[in-house]
Structures are given as structure tokens and as C-alpha cells.
Amino acid sequence: MNSNLLILTFCLRIIACLTVESTGSVTDRSRTFVRKEVKQPFNPRVKRDVGSTSSSAEFSPCVSPVSIQDFNKLKQNTHQHAFIDDDGSSVVLSWVGDGTGIILVLTLFNVPVTWFFDQGSSRLYRSEDSGKTFEDISNVIKNTYIRKEFGINVGPSNSQRVILTADVALTREQGGRIFTSLDSGKSFDFVDLPFHPGQPIVYHSSNPDYLLVSSIDNILWLSVDFGKHWTKIHENVQAFSWGPGITIFFSTHPNGTLDADQRGELLLKRTEDLGRTFSTVSNNLFSFGYIGRFLITSIVKKQGEPRALYVSSDQGDTFNQAQLPSATKEQFYSVLEADDDMIFMHVDEPGDTDFGMVYTSDDRGVLYSKSLERHLFAASGKSDFTNVTSLRGVYLTNVLDEDGSIRSVITYDRGGEWNPLNKPADVKCASDSKRCSLHIHGEYSISNQLAPMLPLSDPSAVGLIIAHGDVGDSITAVKPDVYISDDGGYSWMKTLEGPHHYTLLDSGGLIVAVEYYTDIPFKTVKFSTDEGQCWQLYNFTDKPIIFAGLASEPGTKTMNISIWGYMPEAGYKATWVSVTIDFEQLLTRDCEDDDYVNWLAHSTDEGDIANDGCVLGYKETFRRLKKKSVCINGRDYIVEKEQNPCLCTKLDYMCDYGYYREENSSECVEQPDFKDRQLEFCLLGNEELLMTTGYRKIPGDKCAGGFTPKRTEEQMNKRCGTAEQIQTSKSKETTIVLAVSAVIMMIALVTGAFLIIRKYVCGGRQVNDLKYQVQTYRYSSLREDDDRCIDGELVANETHAGRGFHDDSDEVRALIYFIINFLNFLGGIFFNTLFL
Template identity: 45%
Template sequence: MLYRHATVFCCVLVLLCSAALCTDFEERPSIPRRSEQTMFLKSHKTRNLLSLKDSQQPDHVKMKSSEESAQNQCKSLHGYDSTLNNNTHTVLLVLTTFQVPLFIMRFGQSRLYRSEDYGKTFQDITDLINKTFIQTEFGIAIGPENSGKVILTGDLTEGRVTKIFRSDDFGKSFVTSELPFHPLMQITYNPRDSNILLVYSINYDLWLSEDFGANWRKIHETVCLVKWGMNDTIFLTTNPNGSCSDRGTLELRKSLDYGKTFKTIGSRIYSFGLGGRFVFASVMTDSGSTRMIHVSVDQGETWDMAQLPTVGHEQFYSILAANYDVVFMHVDEPGGEYSDKCSLHIHASYSISMKLNVPVQPLSEPNAVGLILAHGSVGGAVSVLSPDVYVSDDGGYTWFQALKGPHHYAILDSGGLLVAVEHNPSHPISQIKFSTDEGQCWHVHNFTDDPMYFTGLASEPGARSMNVSLWGYRETIMNQYWVSVTVDFRQLLSRDCQENDYIQWLAHSSDISDPTDGCMLGYKERFLRLRKDSVCWNGRDYIVTKEPTTCPCTLTDFQCDFGFYHAENSSVCVEQPDLIGHSLEFCLHGRKEQLQTSGYRKIPGDHCEGGITPERKEIDLSKKCVSNLLRTELLTEEHSFNSAPIIAVVIAVLLISAVAGVIFIKKYVCGGRFLVHRYSVLQQHAEANGIDGVDDLDTLEVGKMHYHDDSDEVHTASHC
């Protein structure tokens, strides 16, 4: 195994970034006023490796862990220490900062290093940024995809302007620009055009650049939150009274022309979020003490109230995932019955926020299908003791204990290689663990003879590389210095994977004798996955090969329609007794309609075809109903309405007001048409989006999912 040490004799802190995302290391040594930030910049090519139809594999192979097979595989891999050699090329930028506070003043220094061999060697390029001190909190902004663009933001010094250093060639050169404002946040890129930048200042003014930061113009004042939406749309919240602290009185606005004009699309906003084609807004009710979620599918032009309960000040909404078809939200189940037996409890952002001994969150990668690594504990409830590392190879249905105690871990080579380092901040380490069989068997390698205090594990985002960098520090009598160790696993997997190294795997499979086995939301997917006993290299150009198949509709593809519920211990939907004999009217996309239903409606996002098709009809009543967060009222179309004098209208109102109570009682208490209900129907768009139908827009910051107990927030996540 070849590894290289790179030492930095200054106080630093580790941060890993890519051209598309940025991930904070959670564990940091207790050395004050120091930071180091690391950026991986690399472009990739892709190719279709295999075809499912050409594969000479059985129709279905169910992959499960086997202790016996794991023991055999462990014996098959040996002599790896002498076979791992240097064979890597990518761009790595490391920014180190050193700060010394002195009374009310602060003095600092930054140094910038560049590597083209995964950190085995570094070149000091500090002169390219004129030895400027770079912001430690949000000083690095990486361009989307693999644009090669990097922006470094200089620290604000009293009496001086803020400078940024722009590079569009992976850090080979930088251009200096002065900002006409002082930024308060990290510069954000338009996901579709990396030349378009957004940032707001310490005065909460929103600024935009259309030429990669060379020139800026102010497009809005008093901006509380801003996000890029679909099709270059800018969404923001603002407050006419100039204060962002008074949540619940904010206005939601959008711009389609890069801030030249803005349109207000909501008021009384508490917070908002974006996910796929959906725009979510948490809106204060008239009482001012509770909030409701509203949803828009047309970028805020019209809104529908979500069928969710209101929440108070001590509660919040959490949208777990959203794409073009469906939204997943966290909800409680009052009165639900839960199993008393021991279960595996997975630790995530909440455990980290509660300072449990959990160094990293659960990890999965789109190109490592079905593979999940996570910390967990077994018992009747979540344990505060140190967790162990568990691995699932079937998307989370089953788990097995892979490592004892907490670890930092990473997925390499599209799941063909897993690496882990023990989490023990109080003791120096010298070993790294790796597995070539999805965590069933682990091998230990001593990467150094001089142990170091480990602070972070860094691998190139995308899980395609064969290199991993370990960051830490060593102590001497006089000082502490940082060390970077890069381990290259390329020669461990020296053989390229061939067709016979892959097997077919059916996701969500539980009973291969069932014709609907693997069906989830109306379709099933077969993938080609690497055999656990195949020690070979997937390669950088590996892409997942899958074959989706539409399933015939069954009752499991439908949910009970409005006014119906599941009978106890049955999948049959029955009508609520208090609604029998009443007609149901509802507002859908601005039109008042009447519902005729047999009790079922297809689950949003379900792609099933044929099979069971319960009868359902929506009748247009030729009436408009408006819900746009600016006003909510029911309007009737004025086909034959003739204007009347105002006095006549007033007189008519006075005359009918005397009998209004009688009419109300007769119509709604004694019988007749039922009250109007409003609910959202998330339409299917399988024809437009295809069977995959996944939105490629994710304006949320990946890898930085923090738990907030006082806000309504959106977490979008993608799982295999």
C-alpha cells in the first residue's frame, strides 16, 4: 500500500468540498482559532457498463449476508499490503487559516495549497490570492457539477472592502474582484448556470452577478431567506417592516428575470422550502398562534392547503423528501401500537445534535445501489451508549453489525470498496479498515508507524475514487502540527470487473413466488450489482444498470379516498357513516368540483397500469375557487351577472340577512349538500417524466443536515 504524508505546520481545521457539494467534518481537535478547508475538483466521464438483457444471470438473485460466505471471502484476500501502489490523479485544494485574537482586534493568515495527486504532494499557491486572509465560516464556494469554478471570499476587515478570488480552471489561476458590499453568507451558484451568483450582505440586501462575480447589482432589500428554484427562478422571503426576526409576517416573493422584477406570491409566511416541482410554505393562521403547510405545484401561482394538522410554536413541519410526483413528510401516529421487542435504532442528525458518540450520519450513494452504512444500537429505545456500525445491502430492509464501536466510514469505487477508521479522539490511531464485500469481512492496514490524532476521513464525492485521505495532527513538546495521509487502494482491485462479476438484484424483494414481488408504487426495478466475492474494479466510468418494469394495479396501489377509511384488519375502504348520503365538493387547482368515488384513489406517484381500477370521477361545477396565500375565498363564475346599483345591493343584503340563520340550519343541519372541503391531489406525471421521474434540482445544502427544533424545514434526500 502506498501512502503519503503531507504536513502543515499551522493551526488548521478540515473541510471537504467537491465541485458540486461540500461536507463538514464533525470531529475537530480542541485547538482554538484555526481552520483548514479542502476541495476536490475533478471531472468524470460515464459509459453504460452492461445491459440487463445481455447478462447471462438468473432472472432474480436475492442478496443476503451470510456468515459462512463471509468467512470464506475473508480467507480469499491476502497479501494486500504489498500490492497497493501509487496510481491517482485529481485536483485537491487545501486552505489553511491561522487566527490570533488581540483585545478587540483579530489578526489572521491564510495559506492555499494545491495538489494534483490526491494530496500526496502539495504546491503552495498562496501568492495567487495575495496572501489574503480568507473567511473561515463561508469563505469557499464551489461551482456546481464539475465546472472547475471556485470562489474564495476574503475576511471583512474594518475600513477595507471585501475581496473575492475567482478561478474557473480548478484553482490554477485566480482573478481578484472587489465587492460593493460585505457578504453575510456563502455565495451560491445558479444550479443551471454557474456564472449566475447570489449572495446577501450584512445589511440583508440581496446581490446578483451574471458574469461570475465580476460585476454585481442589488436586486432586493431586507431579504430573510433566498433559494434558487426551477428554471432560474429566485424565491425569497422579506418583511416590509424591515425585520426578519418577526417570523409569521414575512412575504414570499419570486423573480423570473434575475431580480429585475419581483412578484409577491404569499403573505403571513413563517418559512418556505423547495422540493422537486413543489413549493412549500408554512403560513400563520388568523389566530397567529398556529401554522399550516400550503403547497404549490405551479411555482407559487396557486396554492392548496396540505391535509396536515396545524402546529404551534413548539412544533415544526419536516418534509423528508420530495420529487416530481410525491412528497414524504414526518407525521406522528396518535394511538398507534408499537412493538415492545428489541429493534435496531439508527442514529442520524438528531443523535449528533444531542452530542451522542456518533461521528457521522448514515451514508448511501446513488451508484452503490442498496448499500447503506449507519450507526445504530439494539434495544427497546435509542441508547446513549456508544453505537456500532451496521450495514444494509438491500436498501434498509435488513441490517447486520459490521464494526464494533463508532467509526468514520466512506464508500469507494461505487460500493466495491468500503473504508472505515475508528473514532477515538483521545487516542492516536495508525490503522485503517477496508472491506471488498460490502462490509461482511474487514481487513486492517497500518498506514503509518507514527500514530496521529485522527480528525477526519475525506474521499472524493461521488464514491468513484479509490483514494481516501486521513486528516489529523501530531503533538510534540513545543507544538502541534497537522498531517494528511492519502491511502491509494487502486492496486488492491487491479482487475477490471467483467460481466460475470455482476448479478441481477430485485429491489424491495420479499417473496420471489409472488408475481407482485418487488413492486413499489406501481413498478419494480432490477439492477446489476457486483458479486460480494468479486474482488475487482468498477472504475470511474461505471454507471448503474437497471431495468424498470410496470406492475399491474392492486388495492395496495390505492389509498382510501376522502370520506372513506380502512376497515379494521382489512384493505377495503368503507364510507364514513356521517358522510353517507351527502355529496362532496372540493377545490382542485382553482376549480370547484364534485367527487363521485367508490372509495379509492391512486397513491400519488404510483405508476401501476391495468389490473384493478376502482371507479372515480371528478365533475366540474363551473365555479372558481382561489387560494393564493394573498386571499382565500370561493368565487362563482359570473356568466350572466348584471351590475346593480350599490344601494340595491345593500338593501338586498339587509333583506336576506334576517333569514340567513334559518337557511343555514335547514341546509347544513337538517340535511342537503355537504360543506365544501379543500384538499390536495398530487397528480401523476408518469407520461411526462418517465418511470424514473426524479427531479435533478436540489437547492438544499447536501451533507449539512442539522436538526432544528424551532423551524419548519425541508430535507430532500435521494435513496436507491
């Protein structure tokens, strides 16, 4: 390799930022080195165990639970692997299976050649001991170049399935190639595809042999034999989603084109037999998504007019218009979070404002109440809305004030009430601060390079949240520190100075962190066995490395952590290095009953014993590890909890449709623009009259008795439109009703004759019978342009093995054409106008 090429290689290496990525399902199959969800840990008001004390920072005096002998054990269980003679400028890794210790690592060196294809080289490595040792297995993929954006695609659960997507052709006419493995990457078979994948191939959630993917020319393809054979399902697919069972939803244009200007003219189709037959469930579609148990569609009733949101809870059999403001071309809808109970919906404000209103739905997804004003949602598509998974009902997000500052707020009751985060007791505010609280950095901060990680939490680490934050009036551009809460966000403690990468091990019993540097070599890792009160420093290598990522096995059960980076060497060369630390030999004692303590979640210790801890209608008491206990929870650890119901209070209710809560008040008052108006809404095609005193119970709330406000929905004897009904005025209906009656029988006869001729004379298409399984998708947002429509991470897959597809749009066009010509034959210009 000559010197110029060496220089080019090094520059490309730097330009690529030596990125380290992890691929696979966003749920729990693999992790990026920059872990995503962050939650909060320590609570001085509600002590976890008697005698527990909080430390304000890493330099405060602590009694180390780790001895010199323990550090010697840690040294013996630290393993470094250098990827010698590897020219890769980026690294992709993924765990295969749960608790197997198998890791696949793909190193890539690529140079863009065309608009779609890259050219470069790939090396594939495999580890069976959680990254302590690696074997170069590039020969099993015949040293083929693997596409960086697709990386390593691992199957669900312990399926042992792996897919690699290769680049083998430089033209669209030639298809792509995949490598498939049934044994966790020990061996691979290659399959030449009749198409180029336009996205990572997705798996069925329970049958990993079923695969589904969209090609770069917008064709939906299916395999039921783990990629050996593929079947074309439908052409001109703009977006697709899996519903419950074997249901597939997808959007397409009736004219067979997918221009951006035609959004709002799409059809939403559904197949319940994996492509044998199709039905159209919605017209005039702009975008759609399936999340929780809700099918959500953005509909353009009339071209040029704002869009409206329609929701179905029966997979598209019926739709109801969501009681939300409509969205213009400059606005968008975004589903922030949804489950089987309710939907958090962001509705953008008109103009380039970077904020909007958050609404929460009833259990049907139809009636919405205002939850949070001025919610930050940048034009770049970044929102800081975070579900704190370590405690039920808790969500974090940021709001944009009128002066342009960004503040953090938190809710403990699923959006019923939002409040500023409490200031950590160990941090002082500037004397000129008008208001002082903690502000958490989210996705927006990461996109602006203000923080390296999102907040982190996990259901197995009850109440624990770790996040980057600032204390003051609002979020600042100063490098943030790391804060921890151990009570689900009620109280916080500053735990580390400056930005860090962090992760949870052993169900929160161990926290590991690494200072975040982009260009300074380092050799020290920090770890805590008491939820961040005290930190121990450990030099994991003799020769410092440039940090690239922190990686641990999916979930929080593992005791291994891998630190990735590269080691600069003489000249222009740099070597990728992985250092795996096994903490299992450090914490050698299994936890016993005395190591745990009962902890009442959401407790405020304010003297009201009967209602203390009552959130969403019940109390939860958890069995949690004491801070002072230095032991291993283990892989078999299961969170134990006890639930007790509470009497209903106003806090168990959200403000109903047309009502809102004023700041610092539990009272629901009528919105000014709803005064003296009847609250009517359309439900299943019938007009409903809502009689309410302003309160509706929070979906999922389990309270009983106590405060029980009156609320009824009366059905009025009026029909109303849905997303699928063509709206016409009453006068026009009266004028044409006789004409319609006169020709309806004739059209029915002609239509029947047309279908009979088509079926028995022209012949029908044959489709094979199929087996099918359940699959799910997780979606994140419903927004305006192509990269802002309901898109999300495909959590699982499903497939279909039919050899043909049934295209409804072709038949509909043929039928309409036949009827129109028949009407023209009758010479009725009026009727042509009517039916066109």
C-alpha cells in the same frame, strides 16, 4: 512566540476540536469528513450470488482475498503529507471538478474579535494527485485571512471555478473581499465588494459566471461576470430561492423592515427576468420554499391565528391550500423530502412534544394522507428522516414512543406502510426485550454525540446501506455498532464493533472504515471487498495520529481515500497530517461479465413469483457485483437494470384524504373525525367534492390493471378562497356591492391617470437587458422561527446583471396612498373603512 502565546495557541487548537470540514455544494462537489447519507447492505434472504456466506463481525474467520504481495503494493501507494509549521486549528478541504484529483485545503487559525468578524491567519494548499502531495499556494491569496464559515466555494460540475471569501475589514461600512479562480485554484484574482456577504455565494447550475448572494444587511446581490461586478437586486430580503428557469422568489416586508415579530406579514415576490420587474405572488407570508416542482408557502390568514400551508405547481400563478392541519406559533411545518411526484410533510404536534405527524401528498401537493404517527422531530430542529438512495421507494426514520423511547421504522413504498427493521440474524437480543429489532442512529443521535456518522447509501451501490445502530427495544445511549444491508434495508448484518467512520469506493465494490476515536492515536484502517462480510486491517502509518476525518472524492467512483489527523509532538505543538491510500493497485483486475449476477430488488422469496419484487407498480432486476469478486468496477461503471410492470394491488395505493391504515393492515379505513362528512377541498378557486372508497395511487406508481378502486373529484358550483384572496362574509359583500360598483369606475380612471403620469411625466427606471440560465435550489424544511423556515442547501446558482431594481412595494404604497386620499376627498368614511 513566547510561552504564554504557545499555550493559548494550543488551547484554542483543542477548543476548536481540530475540526476538519469540507465545503461546496451539498450534492456532489465535495464532502465533509463525516459523510451524511447512510444506507444498508447485506441480505441473507435474497442471496446475491450462490455460495455467499455472511460473517457476523470483523473478528469472524474469513478467507482473505488480499495477499502479502497485495499489501506490499498498498504500502507503495500510501502517501503521507505533513503540513509543517502550520498553526491552523481547523482544516477545510474541497475537491475541484469530477475525477480531476485536484484538492484545495485551507487551514485556519482564528480568534473572534467582534460579533461578526474574526481575526486570524489562513494557509492555502493545492494537490493535483488526490492528496498524495500538496503545494503551499498561500501567496496567490496574498496570505489573506479566509472566513471559516464560508471556506472554499467550488463551482458546479467541471467549471474549474473557485471562490474564497476573505475578512479584510473590521467595520460594516467597508465591504468584503473575495478571491476568484478560473483554473481550479492555480491562480486567483481579488475583488473588493460593495457589501459583506451574509452567506456563501451561490452559483448558477449551468452558467458558473452567474452568482447570487445575500449581504449581512439583507440585500440581494447579483453578478453575471463571475464576481467582477455586482448589482443590487432588492433590499430587505428575508429569504430567497431559485425557481425553474430564470425565476427568483424572495420574501420581503412591505414596510421595509425585517423584525422577527413581523413574520406573517411578508410579501412573496417573484422575478422572471432577473430583477428587471417584480410581481407579488403571495401576501401574509410567514415562510416559503421551492422544492421539486412545488412552491410551498406558510400563510397567516389573520394575525394571531394559526398558519396554513398553500402550494403552487405553476410557480405562483395559482395556489391551493394543502389539506393539512394548521400550525400555531408553537408548531411548524417541515418538508422532509420532495420531488416532481410528491411531498413528505411533517406537521409538528402542539406544545414542546418533539414529535409530529408525517403526511404524503398527491401529485399536486394538495391532498395529503397520514403516513406516520409520532415522527421524531426534536425542538433543536433535528430529524432522522433519511432517503435510502440505493433503492427506490425506501426511507428510514425514527418515532418517539409514549414512554420516551426512540424506535426505527422503514418504508419500501414511499410512505405507504412503515414497519420496524428486522433484527440481524447474527445478533441476540436481551432476554427481557419485549420487542427486538434494529434501530438506526440519525441526525438526532449525531447532535447528541451518540454516533459519528449518518446512514450512507449511493445509487451506484445498489441496495447497499451502512449505518450505526442498536438491537433491542429502542435506541440506547450505549456506543453503537456498524450494520450493513445489501438489499435496501430488508435484512441487516452486524459488520463492525463500535462506532466508525466509513465510506464507499468503486461504486460499492470497496468499503473503507476507521474506528472513531477523539483522543487516542491510531494507525489502522479497515477495508472490505465483499460488502462488509470480511474486513482486512492495514497499518497506513508507522507513527499513530489523532483522527480528524475520513475524506474521499465526491461520489463513489474513486479508489483513493484520505485520512486526516494531527500528530502530537513535543511541547504544545501538533502537526496536521494527511495520509492518502490508493487502492487501485490493490484491485488490479477489471470486472468482467462473470463477476456480476442478476438480482431482483424487493424480493422476499415467499413463493408468490408473480408479485415477488413488485413495489410501486413494477419489478426491477439489477446487474450487481458478486461478493466474492475482487475486481474494479471503474469510473465508467453504470448500473444496469430491467423493469417489468405489475398488476395493481392495495399496496400500490395510499389511504386517501380522510382515511388511514390501521397497524398491520392493508385496508384503508375512514378517520373517525371524517365520518358522515363530505370531503371538500379548494382547487384553483373552485370547491371540489371528493368521492372516494379510501384509496389513491402512490405518486410515481406504475402498476396497471388489477385492483382499481373508484375515485372521482366533482367540481361544485361554489367559489373558494386561495392564499391571495381577501376573505369577506357574504352579508358584507351584499351590503357593499352597490357601493363598490359606484366607485369602481372612478377609481379605475384615477389609477390609470396616476400610472400614466408616473410613467410619462415622472419618468421610469431603466434596466439593462440580461441573459439568463436555469438554476435550482434544494430546500429541506419549512418551520417557524428564523432558523426554522424553509431553508436548505443551495445546490446551484443564477445571476442578473441589471443596474437597477424595480421595487413593487414602493409603487403599491404610493398608489394606495393616492387612492385613499381621493376617497377621503369624497368624504366617505364607510369607503375608507372598506378599502383600508
